[in-house]
Amino acid sequence: MEAITFQSSAVVLDPDTDLAERHRRGDARAFDEVYSRYSSMVYNLAWRMSGDRDQAADLTQDVFLRIYRHLGSFRGHSSLKTWVYRVGLNQCRSRLGRKRPIEQPLAEEGAEGVEPLPDTQRGPEEIAMAGETAERVATALAGLHLAFREAVVLRDLQGMEYEEIAVLLGVPIGTVRSRIARGREALRVALEENA
């Protein structure tokens, strides 16, 4: 007697594409989830890229408007995080390419309306040092060439790996390495000049 075997197959959706699919279906909570996941990342990226808190807020709003419109077309070719980063960087490039960020008023750490995130990775000494030098660093950072600034912010502020940055920017990993090194060097020179 011939045996008949049933095999069950389960379709496992990637969490990122699942979010996109839910958004396509009109589930408002999907976008809220995306916002809660990445808003801080986008805002801090925009803040350090623009050097201005108000501009960072506007940029963040624009970025999430674009995400809202295009999330439905996300197909999971990259991670949702990379995709969001790309949208954010494109928005920054578009905005900052027209207006030099160095001319923008620089934000002060701990200013009104900005609630610092709790830092669980650094000790009190590092945090204190950050408070003292933050404005100087932000000024020097905002003065870097856009390509160097992107690389340094993504590596040192966002903690991304070289390979991730290369994928995100669409450049070879050697270019990433060079940009990070030259950005750090330019930053060192700027900080020493302003010391």
Next chain:
Amino acid sequence: MSRHVEIEELSALLDGELEAPRASVVREHLAGCTECDQRRAGLERSAQTVRSLARAVPPADILQRVRRSTSALPTERGLLDRLGGWLHPPALRPAFTSVFALVFAAVLAVFVFHSYTNRSAFGPGTEKDDKLLEAYVRSGIPPGPSGRLAENQIAQSHDAPGAPNNALNDKDSAAAGPPSSRLAPGPALRAPTGADSASVSARQLQESTQKKEIEVARSRVDSRGAAAAEGAAAPAPKVAVAQPAEPEMAFAPAPPPRDEKAKNFDDKLAVAAEAPALMGGLRLQAKSEAEASPAEHRKQMASPRRVAGRVFDWDGAGWVERGIPADAPRQQVLASSAAGRSLMRRVAGLADLAGSVVVLRDRGVVVELRPGTPP
């Protein structure tokens, strides 16, 4: 290791992005090189200061602003879904198909009508007229400043002794130096041969099918009529500028058709030259303006003509555009651009056009070229 370490390697070493063998070499170098070690320390300080920058929570109102903006904003996919939903119901598919078919038919009808009216200047459309239409070759004459279009100018070119052959070939002419030197009276136009026609490639045809139109129609002009039209039966080629609605030319029995098939630009021009033969003896009834009424023709010649916003005066030998000196060089007239030069070469290269009228149409301006006189 005597050379200093590149800054990229120092930076990558800090991030652990340097390959292990190379990293050990660099570390060994740093142990003995104060300069490189100081540079490494500087890079490390830079990275550390950036890492020390505080992170912040975005303002709470951003999400509200985004929500307000997106409340009336369809998502990309949502919009497509709406369209898809409209198209998907089977009941609506026939309606959509019908509307699409109607629109397509209307566009096609306009296109066909436009094509038909464009060729109507040659008389009633017949099946054989399609052969003539097939022979329409798109090419160009310079839209820029026009000047003297006088028969003696063309004649000068034809009569020039020792005219080189290279002006009939685009490739050759492209390497022949500046236009003015190549188009000095003489070399550009000469007694053409069939071999010359074959030398123009099909590529030239494709290049020339962009903007303007040459209508080549063989019209063996009666020598008496031509003489009446031009005041004298000159053996040299003649050029005239006329309104677009020029009287139709009479087609006479043509020479026997050529054996070869029309495969490229020159062959198509040859087909155009053989149009009367292809029309199988069909004679168009219209006669040339000059043949019908020489006096009226001369009267019209006496008054300036406005063509496409440009005013031309007849000076007894040819049309001269006002504002351009009568002795303007021929290059300024037809050879001021590559398209114009190419056009003239092609016209000159038509062996069978002696005694024919070549009509060049460009943005409403019609230029008639008569490369030769009837045998």
